[in-house]
Amino acid sequence: MASETDLDQLCIDTIRTLSMDAVQKANSGHPGTPMALAPVAHLLFDRFLRFNPANPGWLGRDRFVLSCGHASMLLYAALHLNGYELPLAEIERFRQLGSQCPGHPEHVSGGRVMPGVETTTGPLGQGVATSVGMAIAERWLAARYNRPGLPIIDYNVFVLCSDGDLMEGVSSEAASIAGHLGLSNLIWIYDDNRITIEGKTSLAFSEDVAARFRGQEWHVERVEDANDLAALDRALRSALAEEARPSLIVVRSHIAYGAPKKQDTAAAHGEPLGEDEVRAAKLHYGWDPDKHFVVPDPVKQRIARARERGAERESAWNERFAAYRAAHGELAAELRLIDDGRLPEGWDRDVPAFPADAKGLATRESSGKVLNAIAAHVPWLIGGAADLAPSTKTRLTAADAGDFESGSYRASNFHFGIREHAMAAISNGLAVSGLRPFASTFLIFSDYARPGIRLSALMEQPVIYVFTHDSIGLGEDGPTHQPIEHLAALRAMPHLVVIRPADANETAEAWKVALDVAAHSGGQRGPVALVLTRQAVPTLDRKRCASATGLTRGAYVLLDGDGPPEVILMATGSEVQLCVAAHDELKAAGIRARIVSMPSWELFERQPREYREAVLPPSCGARVGVEMA
Numbered sequence: 001m002a003s004e005t006d007l008d009q010l011c012i013d014t015i016r017t018l019s020m021d022a023v024q025k026a027n028s029g030h031p032g033t034p035m036a037l038a039p040v041a042h043l044l045f046d047r048f049l050r051f052n053p054a055n056p057g058w059l060g061r062d063r064f065v066l067s068c069g070h071a072s073m074l075l076y077a078a079l080h081l082n083g084y085e086l087p088l089a090e091i092e093r094f095r096q097l098g099s100q101c102p103g104h105p106e107h108v109s110g111g112r113v114m115p116g117v118e119t120t121t122g123p124l125g126q127g128v129a130t131s132v133g134m135a136i137a138e139r140w141l142a143a144r145y146n147r148p149g150l151p152i153i154d155y156n157v158f159v160l161c162s163d164g165d166l167m168e169g170v171s172s173e174a175a176s177i178a179g180h181l182g183l184s185n186l187i188w189i190y191d192d193n194r195i196t197i198e199g200k201t202s203l204a205f206s207e208d209v210a211a212r213f214r215g216q217e218w219h220v221e222r223v224e225d226a227n228d229l230a231a232l233d234r235a236l237r238s239a240l241a242e243e244a245r246p247s248l249i250v251v252r253s254h255i256a257y258g259a260p261k262k263q264d265t266a267a268a269h270g271e272p273l274g275e276d277e278v279r280a281a282k283l284h285y286g287w288d289p290d291k292h293f294v295v296p297d298p299v300k301q302r303i304a305r306a307r308e309r310g311a312e313r314e315s316a317w318n319e320r321f322a323a324y325r326a327a328h329g330e331l332a333a334e335l336r337l338i339d340d341g342r343l344p345e346g347w348d349r350d351v352p353a354f355p356a357d358a359k360g361l362a363t364r365e366s367s368g369k370v371l372n373a374i375a376a377h378v379p380w381l382i383g384g385a386a387d388l389a390p391s392t393k394t395r396l397t398a399a400d401a402g403d404f405e406s407g408s409y410r411a412s413n414f415h416f417g418i419r420e421h422a423m424a425a426i427s428n429g430l431a432v433s434g435l436r437p438f439a440s441t442f443l444i445f446s447d448y449a450r451p452g453i454r455l456s457a458l459m460e461q462p463v464i465y466v467f468t469h470d471s472i473g474l475g476e477d478g479p480t481h482q483p484i485e486h487l488a489a490l491r492a493m494p495h496l497v498v499i500r501p502a503d504a505n506e507t508a509e510a511w512k513v514a515l516d517v518a519a520h521s522g523g524q525r526g527p528v529a530l531v532l533t534r535q536a537v538p539t540l541d542r543k544r545c546a547s548a549t550g551l552t553r554g555a556y557v558l559l560d561g562d563g564p565p566e567v568i569l570m571a572t573g574s575e576v577q578l579c580v581a582a583h584d585e586l587k588a589a590g591i592r593a594r595i596v597s598m599p600s601w602e603l604f605e606r607q608p609r610e611y612r613e614a615v616l617p618p619s620c621g622a623r624v625g626v627e628m629a
């Protein structure tokens, strides 16, 4: 029988050869980094991560993020070797359409692509930043739900990241807030291979990474050789023992380890090694170069062991949870709702109705009131702003809402700092952890958050973005603060629902949709962007105008003339009031005008054709769209 050391080596080399074979067969992908980091992935999954491959969504599991998503084969090989439902046949279909093993790891709500992939990665920097959200979520859940002797929530977040991740600015934003918040449940392992696509990192990257992270209040460890399991083990244990800070483990590795010609070269990054080089590398590992996609028998036995271990771990946790439920039934029920992505009964019962008022109020103001009315019944509706909460009106004002700070994690108001990009990525991390985050800034700065918003959309995560100061009505700040193309840019993003409500009552409806967007979008989950005014807008008289519940259909007839319309005026947000005023003038001039409030193009597009044509009859070609955002 093989010794444990031999078995470790066999598992590591299996990860390497599966990765080489898959990339070679697909004739595309990145073999070098999986080969180099195979020991790290093996060690993590084998000795550190707590998971149950038979139930990848188990609430008590540790989270693993492969931030360098281009090295996706590393993750797929590790999942296969640790008992996840990922047959070799799927690994052989790496990078093919519909495969469980897409080019970059994809997480879609409900784990539809590949269970065990906790978040989508590929755009460098997103994974590390999202992991901070996951770590925050754990701290929040632990603070709210754990009880003495019953630590239901106590997981760690492990991340593998690369030069590219740490070059991206978002990693600095995210590391800065993680260090500041003292997220000791977060461990990033940095693959210091000194290679990126264009060549050696010395071309563009010479900062002292360890010093940078120490400066950002992280605990830093260094491992000189990625193949040194004992050193890796020590570094990880020391990271886990650290109780006040997140940890960075800098691991020196050699891209394409074992490939005689391509090791330590950029050529190992973005293209298959080539048949000859694959053969040579297999020979180097002592493997048969003529065989492909091989999982040796002892490794298969180890897979079975991983399954047993996972089942035992989860059942121990389940026992603890049963005791917890017996002692704290209400909290346990709440936790179940979170885990299932559901909302409590009656969550919207206190959403206010706003009386007609010619002066009215800004939609950011009504938004703040509605948000607070909902948050009172959904404790896990949490979030904040990139230092603009007093302007965006997103502060949660309940007496126990509190500020989320280092060591004070039982709080609902987040202070992301002036870090819009990380704010969006962190929100994704909160959302994939079951929480219901909102994230807020001025509409103009949605650009700064855009890559994170795009991942919320791709992952179908219900992040609520609150963008205020949405038009020229923002005042005297000038062109730097004036959104021009932002509405169009947000509307251009697939799977993002953009809502620009016209008044306080539409704002209330918009929040209700945002909380439960799937109910209004044919079951499609995903993020919602609320686009709100700085300036007051009249609260429309709903006795005269149609009910604001029309918002749920994206567009609706707000006011009509007697008989078929001669002209349709369509508007969103603060411009709807202008059309309402025009309606009266047109009426006085004997023109039958229809006023359509169209707060959300996306929701409208999802309506049946009959409805859309009832609102905008094809027979009426005279249509005017009014929008000054």
Ligand SMILES: Cc1ncc(C[n+]2csc(CCOP(=O)(O)OP(=O)(O)O)c2C)c(N)n1
Pocket: 033, 068, 070, 071, 122, 123, 124, 125, 162, 163, 164, 165, 193, 195, 196, 197, 255, 269
């Ligand atoms: C935001 C972003 N920009 C560019 C890329 C394209 N890209 C993929 S990997 C990579 C860099 C590879 O270097 P490194 O991160 O060190 O990974 P390694 O090759 O060492 O595995 C780049 C630029 C990307 N995936 N994401």
Ligand SMILES: [Mg+2]
Pocket: 162, 163, 164, 191, 192, 193, 194, 195, 196
């Ligand atoms: Mg690199």
